[in-house]
Amino acid sequence: MSIHTELPTNVKPLVYDLSLEPNFTNFKVHGNVKIQLKVLEESNFITLNSYKIDIHDAHIIETTQYSNDITFNDSNQSVTFKFPHTQFHIDDLITIDINFTSTLNDSMDGFYYYQYKDQDKTKYVAVTQFEPIYTRTSFPCFDEPNFKAIFNISLITENHLTVLSNSDVKKIIPQENNKKITSFNPTPLISTYLLSFVIGELDYIESKEFHIPIRFYALKGNQQKGKFVLELTIKTLNYLENLFNLKYPLAKLDYVAIPGYLGAMENWGCIISSEIDAFIEEQDHENISLKQDIAETVIHELAHQWFGNLVTMDWWDGLWLNEGFATFMSWFISQKFHPDWKLNESYISKTIEVALNIDSLRSSHPVEIPINSSSDIDQIFDNITYCKGSALLTIVVNWLGEDVFFKGVSSYLNKFQYGTTKTLELWDALSKASGKDVVEVMNVWTKEVGFPLVTITENHETNSITLRQNRFLSTFDVTPQEDEIIYPIFLNLKTLNNDIDHSIIMNTKELEINLTGLGADLDFYKINSNHIGLYRTSYPSDRWDKLSQAARQGLLSIEDKIGLVGDAYSLSNAGYEKTSIFLNLIEGWSDEENFAVWNEILKKIEELQKNLLFEDEKVINGLDNFIKSLINDKIHSLGWIIQDSDSIDLKNLKTILFSTASNVNDPETIKWSFDTFEKYINGDTHAIHSTLKPIIFRTVAKHGDELQYNQLFKLYQDPSIPKDERKIILKTFGFFHNENLITRTLSIILDPTIVDKSDIRIPFQALRTHKSGILLTWSWLQQNWDKIVETIPSSFSLLGSIIKFSTSSFTSLDKIKEIELFFKDKDTKKFNKSLAQSYDLIKSKAKWIEREGKDVGDWLIENGFKK
Ligand SMILES: [Zn+2]
Incomplete structure (x- = not known):
């Protein structure tokens, strides 16, 4: 070949x-x-x-x-x-x-x-x-x-x-x-x-509980912080050897945690990771979400030892297969090891929804993107490659079943070991293992960009539904040429009398399904059960209320609910539906018990807040009042003091409700944050539970001034403070609203004696969440452009992400013109994808405001949240 x-x-x-x-x-x-x-x-x-x-x-x-x-x-x-x-x-x-x-x-x-x-x-x-x-x-x-x-x-x-x-x-x-x-x-x-x-100057801890020595290395004195990684490595290697029916082929495996490293890298036999992605500090033994994040990284890099290292993509257009597979495996195995973590629920938010959101931009790209020049390679380490890649494999696993899927993967790895492959060779192996035409179905998904919107119309006389598919774009402006792709869609139809029907694949523009034939009717049905399929669904407007009701009756899974929130929000954000559909849907679910559903609701509300950042204060306050009313009962019945005896779900739920309350300026949470912060600064290191720390710091920053900034800066420069806490503080600097303090934060970013290059992204994640931060960051970028290009590497889209952070939070078309003008005479080759994404994001927000701004204001007035 x-x-x-x-x-x-x-x-x-x-x-x-x-x-x-x-x-x-x-x-x-x-x-x-x-x-x-x-x-x-x-x-x-x-x-x-x-x-x-x-x-x-x-x-x-x-x-x-x-x-x-x-x-x-x-x-x-x-x-x-x-x-x-x-x-x-x-x-x-x-x-x-x-x-x-x-x-x-x-x-x-x-x-x-x-x-x-x-x-x-x-x-x-x-x-x-x-x-x-x-x-x-x-x-x-x-x-x-x-x-x-x-x-x-x-x-x-x-x-x-x-x-x-x-x-x-x-x-x-x-x-x-x-x-x-x-x-x-x-x-x-x-x-x-x-x-x-x-x-x-490194030292290590070692385990002999595997057929070769496994070591965890770190700078001398830090190696004990890797116990969790070391144990998980042994467990995962055993699991993978069994699953793939292939021994790990090298004579040793080192897992090395290094400061100043960005993310983690699967080098064969010598995995390198940042400390933050590997260390569990003394204070973090109860921090489940940290463990989940670390496990995600560890399993991802270990899966690469076979998928990527033993069998490698022939060329960079196959990167998605490496990264999509490793991403999928990290979720799959974490779920097997820790069913109590309920990662199947958060997978929808953290992977499927992420994939759908980025892939709804016109500037998206197919997962198998032709790479013609080496300079394009760095830019494809993005969420299309990782998250959409993983989402596509989830669809295949769901279709073929776990056993058949891994039988196919195992024969693929055995056949091509020490060699290289193209995507087609995996689909081939899966076709052979399953007897199903995986090639035919999956080729469209990997070679074409985007995903469809399925619009449903109901016919009560014939007891049937008609589905139509069209390309979905967040800017609601699909051209006929962009709408020619027919995606093979797994409908996964759920009805009252039946289990999910996995058999129906829609591979036409339109499809009519008679529910009578399935022993079902229009009282209750839902497609895309468990939200595994990569598509959005638009129901007739009264169906949203019925689905909201069905959720309250227990007819929908957690994944279904998360998916409905995602669909309702995205459809309204893009212009396919009114925003009131989304607001009504979530208003009806304020007594929800599940963390993952709340998480999705509150994340989408945050998106809505971002759309309104530059709008009239009255609308912003009205939305804050709505959010307060949504979480009020829940937060008062649960409180936010985290108890050791709380379930993981409850801990997470308390944390996110507290975060939201402080975000909408609830006076009680603000006061409590300042009180707790003061205790902490005065030496009571146990005053703040580790999961609440980022929120308390953020709250103090948002409402604080130079005093708190200096207190945090002193902590940040104290070498005895653990790395993960220093990163929380670095992010916190970006949450100060005071303009002098924003300028101070921007002035330290490019100083390597204060901020490690690997941490450069962190303060921007905060600066882009508020108006003054957004405006000053954009000015800073323009004024310091030459130094920025010189200091920030373009590898791993680092420069691209800084540009995206500095531009994409704007909400008006005028700003696009201003940004275009600035970059007109610059060489944008290494970050043109990030820039294009920024333009798409701003455009979609600007169009939303023009279309829905008044409507949302009216909805808030009608419902008594805005005066
Ligand atoms: Zn990877």
């Missing part, structure tokens, strides 16, 4: 011998790489990836000939070595030997360093983040996923440092000057983006 490559295919790498010596004084890396190549075409040149690397010389070992013609191509990030006096013949094995110097950078990609203080001594830890295209900045290589090869890695360092890579250590050879060479055993066939090196 042909492979996708940007490099010439005259040679192919087999084995690398790589030696690197990083220097923490001048931040240079001395390197030598010998690459054994197989010649596939008669030729006399070798082209491989190399970017920002100083190449000293290159020669062919077998002929001892040096290249006298070395040309760099910066746009392809490649280098070509010509050997004019040599001819490579097909099937020759040749070895190119290259001496070079690369840079140990501080931009969080490639091979980079993080600087920290340990009792006033400056120390460094060096670490890699090679995915997707940064291995080429560390050493010359064939840096594409399908060029799998074997790597023999040696790292030269000072004696006292711990040195890790993908494989286990083969030998350590002491050198002069207090140095050593650490050589690692050969890797299996591996893609370059999965390589890794870690060098630093």
